[in-house]
Structure formats: structure tokens, C-alpha cells
Amino acid sequence: xxxxxxxxxxxxxxxxxxxxxxxxxxxxxxxxxxxxxxxxxxxxxxxxxxxxxxxxxxxxxxxxxxxxxxxxxxxxxxxxxxxxxxxxxxxxxxxxxxxxxxxxxxxxxxxxxxxxxxxxxxxxxxxxxxxxxxxxxxxxxxxxxxxxxxxxxxxxxxxxxxx
Amino acid sequence: xxxxxxxxxxxxxxxxxxxxxxxxxxxxxxxxxxxxxxxxxxxxxxxxxxxxxxxxxxxxxxxxxxxxxxxxxxxxxxxxxxxxxxxxxxxxxxxxxxxxxxxxxxxxxxxxxxxxxxxxxxxxxxxxxxxxxxxxxxxxxxxxxxxxxxxxxxxxxxxxxxxxxxxxxxxxxxxxxxxxxxxxxxxxxxxxxxxxxxxxxxxxxxxxxxxxxxxxxxxxxxxxxxxxxxxxxxxxxxxxxx
Numbered sequence: 001x002x003x004x005x006x007x008x009x010x011x012x013x014x015x016x017x018x019x020x021x022x023x024x025x026x027x028x029x030x031x032x033x034x035x036x037x038x039x040x041x042x043x044x045x046x047x048x049x050x051x052x053x054x055x056x057x058x059x060x061x062x063x064x065x066x067x068x069x070x071x072x073x074x075x076x077x078x079x080x081x082x083x084x085x086x087x088x089x090x091x092x093x094x095x096x097x098x099x100x101x102x103x104x105x106x107x108x109x110x111x112x113x114x115x116x117x118x119x120x121x122x123x124x125x126x127x128x129x130x131x132x133x134x135x136x137x138x139x140x141x142x143x144x145x146x147x148x149x150x151x152x153x154x155x156x157x158x159x160x161x162x163x
Numbered sequence: 164x165x166x167x168x169x170x171x172x173x174x175x176x177x178x179x180x181x182x183x184x185x186x187x188x189x190x191x192x193x194x195x196x197x198x199x200x201x202x203x204x205x206x207x208x209x210x211x212x213x214x215x216x217x218x219x220x221x222x223x224x225x226x227x228x229x230x231x232x233x234x235x236x237x238x239x240x241x242x243x244x245x246x247x248x249x250x251x252x253x254x255x256x257x258x259x260x261x262x263x264x265x266x267x268x269x270x271x272x273x274x275x276x277x278x279x280x281x282x283x284x285x286x287x288x289x290x291x292x293x294x295x296x297x298x299x300x301x302x303x304x305x306x307x308x309x310x311x312x313x314x315x316x317x318x319x320x321x322x323x324x325x326x327x328x329x330x331x332x333x334x335x336x337x338x339x340x341x342x343x344x345x346x347x348x349x350x351x352x353x354x355x356x357x358x359x360x361x362x363x364x365x366x367x368x369x370x371x372x373x374x375x376x377x378x379x380x381x382x383x384x385x386x387x388x389x390x391x392x393x394x395x396x397x398x399x400x401x402x403x404x405x
Contacts (some may be wrong), residue, residue, distance in 0.1 A: 134214040134315035136221035137322075146317035151381070 003157050004093060004109040006124065007034065010141045011103030013042030017144040021157045026093060026109060041085075041107065045097065049084030096121060104128075120160055127152050200255055214315050221316070221327055231325045235349070239333035246279075246337020253278050264342055268390065268398055271342055272303055275335055283334070284311045301395050303388045305335065308380040310350075326350040328384045335386055345391045353383040 004025035008017035015038035020026070029037070088095040089112065098106040098121040106128075108121050131149035132138050138146060188194060224237040253274075254262055265271035276288040294302035310328045318325050328350035336348040 130214075131315055131317065134211070134218055135317055136218040136225070136327075137317065137319050145319065147381075148315065148317040 001114045001163070002111045002161055003114065003120065004111070006109075006153070006157075007038060007107040008128070008144065009038045009042055009105040009107065012141065013039050014141065015039075016142065019150070019153070021154070022161065025111070041097070042105070045084045045099070045105065049082045052082035052084060098122070098125065100125060120156075123156060124153065127156065200252060204256060210311075210314070213311075217312055217327075217330070218315075220330070231322055234325065235329040238327060238329040239336065239348075242330045242333025242335075243337040243340070246334040246339075247341040248337075249279060249282065249334065250338045250341040253282055265344075267401065268303070268344065268394070271339065271344055272305065272388070275338055276305060279334070279338060280307075283331075299389075301390045301392065303390075305386040305388065307331075307384050307386070309382045310384045313382050313384065326352050326384055328386070332386050335388065339388065339390070344394050346394070347389045347391075349387050349389075351385045351387060353380075353385060 002022050002025055004022050005020040006017065007015065010016045015035050018031075018034050020028075084097075084099065086097055088097075092112070094110050094112050094114065094117070096108045096110065096117045098108075098118070100106075106121050106124055108117060108124070110117055127149060128144075131152055132144055132146055135146050135148070138144065220241060221238070224234055224241065228234045228237060250264075254264060257263075265274045272291055276291050280286065280288045288305050289308045290304075290306040292304040292306065294300070294304065296302075307328075310331060312328050312331050313326070316327050318327070332348040332350040336346060339346040339348065
């Protein structure tokens, strides 16, 4: 079980972070290819999100209509936003995407046998919101260059890979 | 402040009254100054809220400066009034018997290391040192392995001399000034001060250990307290008398 690399895409589809943790797990791409990968994935994600049908409630009524009176419990709910592409799997790796509410995407490339990817990715999101978003020198939507984030991320992934 | 308090006229019925200064006061006229000082003694604050606020303070200070030194000066100035007020508050909270201002340098530094640090950061500072260089007997060092203010801050490479703990240095400076020990306090990441330590004689093993610690604590910060000459002069006089 290995985590190969992490890619972070901002809400406009630009690549803002890219780090490989395990040399030899994946072929090395040029920076340009990574940028194309980020942009393409962003586009495909947007299209698959539109493909996603709205989930239905047990009564067979789409959730988007649940603002009408007579909803069980009187609680007005909104449909979950369509999630779009979440996992992409090949013979040798698995790509898991985590889309935050603000539209930042975390792509984690792992071994096909890696378990608990969602836990790892949530922890990475936590590190991102601590060490990137609380850093006064980080400009939104720009590439992430934060030593502290790098350090914490590496130690977290090292821990996961040595498990 | 007192001249800004709501007049005793018929203004009390307004929900919130806007004074001439644009400040808003609660309708019952009770400001923060009416609250007992000991009420918030054990209150805890959100670290995340502080981190966001401090990040904004740093970018606010950064917007109006040209150089790194000027930025540190601004952060220092933001901390200074906090230190002045904190000295009074923490002395007030001491038991009446020991409600005494620190009278010599060592007592003052201990007060900072223990009381001020515990109040601000929830723990004591890690170490207190006197400069071992005989040329600078006026320099003292308060060492914090991982300052709370820098917890989430990564300084970009082009500003590597900057340490945002200059804000905490400003607080210390405020405490020193308020206690009648005028001083200049600056914050340094340990990389800068390692050279200064090596230059001083008589601490070979100590500096080696410090360098090893530096790797373990990448954010270790040294607060260099440099007292004004008259403080040391007075200290020497007091020392001779007793």
C-alpha cells in the first residue's frame, strides 16, 4: 500500500500543488503535462457533475422539491451538490478526487490496494486549511509554496506509507 | 475614555448609541471597562480564530511597508501597547502580598517567562539565557521552541530574515518599558543567532546542543532583549547597596 503523489487544483482548474512521495510508483511527467492533467481533470469533473442525476428521497420525490410544505419533520433540505468524478482506476494506480465546498480539488494517486484513502485525503485537507489558508504570505489561487505545509504533509504521508 | 461614555441624558433608550468618535457603546452604558478583571482569567480562546486574525494583522502591516525591517517594526508596534496593559493586568491578578513590580532584571525576565507566557500562550517559555559574550552584558535571550504566533506561518524564501514573532517581541518590549526597564526586543529565527552564539567563548558543548535542537525545532525563536545602558547602571547600583 503506497501513496504515490498529490495534486491540488484550484477552483479555476489551475495546478497549485504537485508533489511525488514515492519515486518509481508512477512515471514522471513534465510540469507542462501536470498542468494539462489538472486542466483536463477539472473539465471532465465539471462535465461529470452535470451528468449526475439528482438523488431521490424514499418517496420518490426529488430532493430539490422538498422546499414545498409537508416535508417530513418540517426540515427543508437541499439536494447534495452533484459530486462528479470521484475515483479513476487503472491497472497500476488509483486516483481519488476530493472536491471541497469551495471548489478546490485534491487528487491523490495511490496504489490500487490502498485503503482509507478518504481519511488520508481529509487529513491533507485539514493540513491545507491550517498551514496554507492561515499563512499570511499565501495568495489565494496561487501555487502553494509553504515550508510548513510541505513538512507536515511529508511526515503524514511517510507515516501512511510505512504503516 | 471617560469623556466618551454616554451622557447621563435621555440617550439610554437607543439600542446602540454612536458617539462622536464613531465608536459604539452598548445601551446600558456598560463597556468592557465595567467588567471585573478576573472574569476572563481562565477563559480560553480559539487558536484558529487567533491564527486568522494574526494572518490579517501581518498582511495589513505588509501592505504599507517597503522592507522587512519596517514590517517587523510595525508588528513590534502592534504588540507594544498589549505588553504595557498586560503588565498591569497580570500584576493586579497576583495575590495582594506579591503584587510587586519586578525590581531587577532577573525578576522581570522570570515574570515574562512564566506569567506573561502562561497568560498568552498557555505554557512557559522554554529557556532563559544571558548573553555569554562579555561585550554585551545588556543582552538577554528568551527562547521559545515553537512560538504560537508562528504556528501556521511559513515565511517565503525571499523574506527569510523575517520572523513574525516580532509581534510577541513587541509585547515583551511593552512589558519591559512599562516596568521601567526600557529595552529593545527583537525576534530571531534560531539560524541567525547560531552564529552569534558560536562567536562567544566558554559554551562549546552548549552551542552544539543548541544546533541539534534547532533541527528538532525548525521554528525555534530567540527573543533578544537588549536593555538600555541606564538600566544596567541602576542594576549595578542596587546590587552594590544590598
